Amino acid sequence: MKVLVTGGAGYIGSVTCAALEAAGHTPVVLDSLLSGPREFVEGRAFYEGDIADRSLLRRVLSDHPDLDCTIHMAARIVVPESVAEPYLYYRDNVAKSLELFDELVALGKPRVVFSSSASLYAPAEDFEVTEESPLDPPSPYARTKHMVEQILTDLSRATELRAVILRYFNPLGSDPGLGSGVYQREPSHVIGQLTLAAMGLKDAFAITGTQHPTRDGTGLRDYVHVWDLARAHVAAVERFDTVLHRVAAPSTVLNIGTGRGVTVRELLHAFETVFGREVPTVEAQPRPGDAVGAFANVDKAREVLGWEAEHTLDDAIASALAWAERRHEVLGYR
């Protein structure tokens, strides 16, 4: 199959392209390189530009009339920036997605797999959320994801558009070939912070929030190996029509996580075991907007998509560390 991947130069997009290739499919990347690095599209069909550029989309489709499906990942993703610059987020994530969907329908390419987020969920008492659980997106970023879900639902009722919406939990790690991974120079994500503290490059790893109503007081997440997440897209593309047939609807939402909640302290211990060194820690106040967290009920993904996570947390940590060692060869910086 041939698959248009918007945002295919990004972290999850580039790993998804590698997973599509590993399954014998051909990704075609559309990315503005707003944040994703050019190195991640090397060797792939690549169009540099904006998702709302209709003439560019028409060119992509005239070059690749055999596209089967679009995976729409392109977005701005920095939560604090979305609070400071909501206009940019609503324009790029919502308004531009609308242009993309409308043009795809006009071009007769109505199958869309959309990258949504577990950050949409309202806090749940036992932390487990199904696709039917209440939503309460806490930031402009999360609200853009909610709005695009609603747009896809409405378009799918009124037009030829069909949508499989994947709500990702917390991706970790790299692709097994170590071709791409997290590319930010100063990683704010948890494994980057743990690595810096373990290597003495920062004084200590800050456990932000220790009074949460979890088993050890720290926040809880469902960490999914990014390769498993990428494989979920392969399944969504391959089984697109079957999935919608099974749910008997023109669009559907699927949780993509492991089904297991891991607290910050548990993550720290797993990291120390895999890394083989203790990490100095300090306890700190929760950051503004920090959520207690959630983990996925993955029954629907298992039943409808035939997908489940195969990798362990230790696998994901080892993969993140292997990429951290290698990434200067790909990106030119450590």
Ligand SMILES: NC(=O)c1ccc[n+]([C@@H]2O[C@H](COP(=O)([O-])OP(=O)(O)OC[C@H]3O[C@@H](n4cnc5c(N)ncnc54)[C@H](O)[C@@H]3O)[C@@H](O)[C@H]2O)c1
């Ligand atoms: N990383 C996570 O933890 C996480 C969790 C849930 C959902 N998601 C979603 O997954 C998707 C991919 O996330 P990621 O972590 O790989 O982010 P990323 O920033 O690495 O990738 C996004 C890509 O989109 C491109 N892009 C942005 N705006 C564009 C535009 N208007 N036109 C063309 N290209 C554009 C960027 O250059 C970048 O390469 C996003 O939609 C994000 O909201 C990510």
